[in-house]
Amino acid sequence: EINAQQRCPEGGSSVTLFDRFQFGLQCRNPLPQPGTGPRPILPPTTPPPVESFFVPLEPDPPAPCPPKPNCPKTIERFYRPDGSCNNLLDGRKGKAGQPHKRLLPADYSDGKALPRRGQGNRDLPSARIISTTMKEVVRRESPDKTNFGVIWGQFITHDITDTPVIDREGRGIDCRCGTRDPGCHNVDVPFNDRFFVEEGRTCLPLVRSQPVPDIECNTDVRQTKNDITPYLDAGTVYGHSQFQLDELLDKTSPIGELKTGQLHPHGFSPPHAPSLPLVTQVHSSLRDVACPFGVHKPQNVPCFVGGDVRANENPALASMHTLLVRLHNKLVKDLSNLNRNWDKTRLINTARLIVSAVVQRVTYKQFLPELLGPTYMKRFDLELNEEGYWYGYDSSYDATTSNAFITAVLRVGHTLVNPELSRSSPNFGTQGTTLNLKTSFFDSNPLLTTDQGGANSILRGLTKDAAEIMDSTIADDLQNFLFAPQDFLGSDLLSLNLQRGREHGVPSYNAFRVFCGLKRARRFSDFTEIPRNRQRKLEGLYRNVDDVDLYIAGISETSVPGGLLGPTFACLAGYQFRDLKKGDRLWHENGGAFTVFTPAQLEAIRQYTLSKVLCDNLNDMRSVQPNPFLQTTVRGNSRVPCYQIPQLNLEAWRSGESEPPFPESVKHEFTSWFPATHDDKTLTCTQVHNELLANRPDDVCSQVLGFEERTVNGKKQVRFSCAAGSIRATDYPNVDASKGVWGDWEDISTPSGRKQDDDESLDSQTSTCEGPIAIQVHTLGGTPARETGEVFRKFSVTAGFLCMGNDQRNGRCQDYQVRYFCKKIGRSTRNPPPNTPAPSSAFVWTNWLSVDRPSGDGDQEYLFNVVSRNGFCRHPVQIEARTVRSHIPASFTGDIFTAFSHTIGLECRNIIQPSRRCNDYEVRYRCRSTDINGLVPLRDFPSFLPPDVQRRKQELCSGFGVCCA
Numbered sequence: 001e002i003n004a005q006q007r008c009p010e011g012g013s014s015v016t017l018f019d020r021f022q023f024g025l026q027c028r029n030p031l032p033q034p035g036t037g038p039r040p041i042l043p044p045t046t047p048p049p050v051e052s053f054f055v056p057l058e059p060d061p062p063a064p065c066p067p068k069p070n071c072p073k074t075i076e077r078f079y080r081p082d083g084s085c086n087n088l089l090d091g092r093k094g095k096a097g098q099p100h101k102r103l104l105p106a107d108y109s110d111g112k113a114l115p116r117r118g119q120g121n122r123d124l125p126s127a128r129i130i131s132t133t134m135k136e137v138v139r140r141e142s143p144d145k146t147n148f149g150v151i152w153g154q155f156i157t158h159d160i161t162d163t164p165v166i167d168r169e170g171r172g173i174d175c176r177c178g179t180r181d182p183g184c185h186n187v188d189v190p191f192n193d194r195f196f197v198e199e200g201r202t203c204l205p206l207v208r209s210q211p212v213p214d215i216e217c218n219t220d221v222r223q224t225k226n227d228i229t230p231y232l233d234a235g236t237v238y239g240h241s242q243f244q245l246d247e248l249l250d251k252t253s254p255i256g257e258l259k260t261g262q263l264h265p266h267g268f269s270p271p272h273a274p275s276l277p278l279v280t281q282v283h284s285s286l287r288d289v290a291c292p293f294g295v296h297k298p299q300n301v302p303c304f305v306g307g308d309v310r311a312n313e314n315p316a317l318a319s320m321h322t323l324l325v326r327l328h329n330k331l332v333k334d335l336s337n338l339n340r341n342w343d344k345t346r347l348i349n350t351a352r353l354i355v356s357a358v359v360q361r362v363t364y365k366q367f368l369p370e371l372l373g374p375t376y377m378k379r380f381d382l383e384l385n386e387e388g389y390w391y392g393y394d395s396s397y398d399a400t401t402s403n404a405f406i407t408a409v410l411r412v413g414h415t416l417v418n419p420e421l422s423r424s425s426p427n428f429g430t431q432g433t434t435l436n437l438k439t440s441f442f443d444s445n446p447l448l449t450t451d452q453g454g455a456n457s458i459l460r461g462l463t464k465d466a467a468e469i470m471d472s473t474i475a476d477d478l479q480n481f482l483f484a485p486q487d488f489l490g491s492d493l494l495s496l497n498l499q500r501g502r503e504h505g506v507p508s509y510n511a512f513r514v515f516c517g518l519k520r521a522r523r524f525s526d527f528t529e530i531p532r533n534r535q536r537k538l539e540g541l542y543r544n545v546d547d548v549d550l551y552i553a554g555i556s557e558t559s560v561p562g563g564l565l566g567p568t569f570a571c572l573a574g575y576q577f578r579d580l581k582k583g584d585r586l587w588h589e590n591g592g593a594f595t596v597f598t599p600a601q602l603e604a605i606r607q608y609t610l611s612k613v614l615c616d617n618l619n620d621m622r623s624v625q626p627n628p629f630l631q632t633t634v635r636g637n638s639r640v641p642c643y644q645i646p647q648l649n650l651e652a653w654r655s656g657e658s659e660p661p662f663p664e665s666v667k668h669e670f671t672s673w674f675p676a677t678h679d680d681k682t683l684t685c686t687q688v689h690n691e692l693l694a695n696r697p698d699d700v701c702s703q704v705l706g707f708e709e710r711t712v713n714g715k716k717q718v719r720f721s722c723a724a725g726s727i728r729a730t731d732y733p734n735v736d737a738s739k740g741v742w743g744d745w746e747d748i749s750t751p752s753g754r755k756q757d758d759d760e761s762l763d764s765q766t767s768t769c770e771g772p773i774a775i776q777v778h779t780l781g782g783t784p785a786r787e788t789g790e791v792f793r794k795f796s797v798t799a800g801f802l803c804m805g806n807d808q809r810n811g812r813c814q815d816y817q818v819r820y821f822c823k824k825i826g827r828s829t830r831n832p833p834p835n836t837p838a839p840s841s842a843f844v845w846t847n848w849l850s851v852d853r854p855s856g857d858g859d860q861e862y863l864f865n866v867v868s869r870n871g872f873c874r875h876p877v878q879i880e881a882r883t884v885r886s887h888i889p890a891s892f893t894g895d896i897f898t899a900f901s902h903t904i905g906l907e908c909r910n911i912i913q914p915s916r917r918c919n920d921y922e923v924r925y926r927c928r929s930t931d932i933n934g935l936v937p938l939r940d941f942p943s944f945l946p947p948d949v950q951r952r953k954q955e956l957c958s959g960f961g962v963c964c965a
């Protein structure tokens with residue numbers, strides 16, 4: 001057992017990692033102090049006799065499978081602390097403690113659990129050698145981005161993922177150099193390492209992540225877990241369990257305030273600018289926050305406690321936690337003043353929804369655009385609506401974090417960190433000394449002593465300090481001094497990132513290139529997304545292109561236009577952030593059955609910005625730039641006085657009868673253009689719509705708001721207008737990697753001759769795909785099909801792809817490649833795959849079913865409540881509803897529905913009916929006969945249009961001149 005009193009013989013003390021943040025003692029000599037003369041070079045520490053400490057021969061067994069949550073039959077409208085039941089189809093998805101998902105099968109050297117190795121089972125190069133070799137000589141700062149955005153990145157990271165490492169009976173593992181403990185995967189340090197040789201280090205210790213079974217409790221392949229919920233639900237403020245939340249809440253507060261610091265050793269911290277609480281203020285079981293004794297300062301004051309265990313890791317991060325805790329406390333105060341009758345739980349839940357909405361908006365409006373640039377934001381449906389609700393919630397999207405994302409993609413933030421944290425006064429002059437990361441890890445002094453501004457000056461400083469640029473380099477403070485105790489070297493975060501990826505069995509960069517639709521590289525020069533000089537370095541490091549680690553190649557790529565990430569990371573981040581948005585039933589913009597805010601509340605939240613949060617919650621804050629993630633020199637981003645920044649209009653939360661139930665406006669978006677001719681016969685708009693509903697349902701919504709026509713080469717084409725978020729089609733299909741695999745890209749035909757068609761229809765293909773699940777199409781140059789603007793005749797997993805030259809304005813199609821996501825890739829046959837389209841006549845109606853009565857809130861006939869019954873299908877194409885007693889069709893009853901669609905079912909809320917009561921309904925669905933008894937993804941968009949949307953539809957229709965029947 002290590003304790004803080006232990007000392008090393010010659011005054012030298014040091015640390016060894018027991019887990020990611022906890023340390024034990026390992027003795028070595030201190031580095032020379034300036035003026036103390038040259039320090040003797042120590043012989044490398046000889047590995048300790050391994051027998052001297054306990055080394056299990058067997059790997060740690062996976063933790064037991066967590067129990068299934070018991071989810072209610074009604075829809076809850078608040079975040080549960082542990083994230084359970086957010087996903088209506090499977091309440092385990094997104095729950096704290098579930099395994100990270102995999103986008104590609106694990107790549108373990110033994111196929112099961114041992115860290116990835118190189119091709120031919122050869123050693124991969126030492127992660128430390130990669131880290132030092134790839135380092136750029138010059139440290140470069142971003143010309144326009146601030147360090148605020150970087151620390152925000154860390155803050156939301158800690159809202160999304162926390163991967164625990166093995167912890168044997170609360171004691172961690174001793175991973176000292178030379179150990180053969182299978183729970184360790186230490187990084188080898190080369191004997192000539194410029195830095196670590198000074199201390200005679202031969203390794204950087206790394207404890208492996210805790211092994212867990214997969215979500216179905218299979219233990220054959222090692223998985224790793226996320227201790228927290230992946231949702232952007234402000235878990236950093238509220239924690240990830242009810243117990244934790246209860247402990248963070250101030251029990252003496254009747255309005256649900258969170259605890260703030262009580263102990264101020266230096267007597268500072270005025271009451272209106274409180275700090276985080278200290279660990280002594282919570283139950284002892286919550287005291288194991290990450291806060292290593294050898295590094296934490298001041299030693300006589302306990303660490304802070306926040307919603308996330310890593311809150312103390314650096315003062316800027318702790319300041320961000322402080323800001324959001326203050327926001328919560330301000331919100332509950334203001335809400336309770338507005339609604340004297342609200343109980344504590346309602347105040348807390350409502351404040352949490354608002355805080356989460358702020359976190360979501362800042363992330364998707366200010367953070368992600370800088371990371372991904374406009375093309376990827378659009379491609380993955382990450383842009384936020386400017387007005388109205390968004391109808392993109394889809395329960396088939398799984399918010400769970402992927403291993404690739406958490407071990408590589410999001411760790412791109414490590415390259416952006418500026419290790420110098422300046423402190424700014426309210427006038428943005430200097431207020432106190434600049435903090436250096438390497439001496440500030442786990443240091444709470446800067447937040448406790450307010451003579452230098454506490455969290456206030458640190459956060460203001462972040463709005464001025466430049467971020468570093470994205471490259472294959474991280475600051476020295478992280479590369480050599482990570483968590484170093486005074487006068488010593490620490491660890492290397494870049495090495496740890498690489499090593500972590502390997503021990504999680506994350507496949508190589510090349511595999512993810514293919515996953516993202518880029519070309520599989522055969523040689524290093526095929527890594528065309530990586531600049532030549534870095535390509536050469538990689539070639540010097542790795543023996544084989546298939547060995548290259550995802551992280552190092554990802555941070556070496558050239559940025560996509562307008563963003564920071566390269567194409568592979570932008571694609572992987574696009575997938576994950578789309579899952580976090582479309583897979584979150586409580587996403588703040590959700591409309592219809594999943595609405596969390598009234599239109600007025602949503603509008604109020606849209607007006608509320610991070611700048612105002614800073615104005616509202618920092619001491620003596622007078623001005624700030626509109627986007628704190630960008631420098632004030634960026635056009636339109638000069639500082640503005642706080643009073644000019646719109647405040648949060650909490651009036652929208654005043655309880656009353658007048659809450660408007662429906663969107664005041666629905667933002668609409670257009671589908672692609674579709675040919676409106678068949679065998680030279682012109683189809684009506686309704687015929688085109690019906691055909692699309694039957695054959696390409698993802699490309700169109702069921703309830704169109706309007707349509708437009710045009711003529712190309714003498715032939716009619718139409719496109720439809722749908723509620724924003726209700727068009728499901730995407731060039732990057734949402735596929736579950738555990739259910740199938742992508743086949744190779746195929747290019748059967750090339751546009752040529754008079755017709756210039758590209759016919760990639762399934763029946764004309766040599767297909768190896770068994771059980772196609774999804775289709776992906778791009779041009780030979782890699783542009784996703786729907787982004788080309790060309791018009792397609794076929795584009796579905798059952799029919800394949802067909803582009804006809806005559807449908808295009810220039811008379812020719814580009815050359816496309818097609819690939820399928822399949823249950824299995826079989827052997828090549830000349831026959832069409834077994835899954836040929838079902839004849840469209842083969843539809844059946846399910847039985848009529850009623851699962852709810854209009855008592856309580858109303859009548860809720862959700863599809864998710866019946867999917868497990870026999871006779872329900874994966875993709876119903878139609879819904880019908882009627883009253884239970886008299887069989888009056890729903891559309892004739894005069895009731896107003898918040899949901900009535902084949903993807904969600906029916907929802908009628910009593911409160912919004914003129915009579916205050918809904919009828920009792922039963923529903924049935926029309927399904928493809930081949931599709932009975934699968935799971936149904938839930939999306940919701942108004943298929944029964946509320947009155948104001950009806951009005952909007954009429955406006956649109958009259959604008960178009962014609963209306964779809």
Ligand code: HEM
Binds near residue numbers: 150152313493
């Ligand atoms: C400011 C200084 C930062 C420090 C000292 C730091 C330190 C660390 C450490 C020690 C780990 C665990 C490494 C391992 O053993 O695998 C880690 C993980 C991680 N970091 Fe950072 N980090 C910082 C900033 C950031 C930023 C800015 C981002 C993103 C924008 C980020 C994203 C991540 C992610 C995604 C993980 C994996 C988390 C998990 O799943 O547990 N970090 N970081």
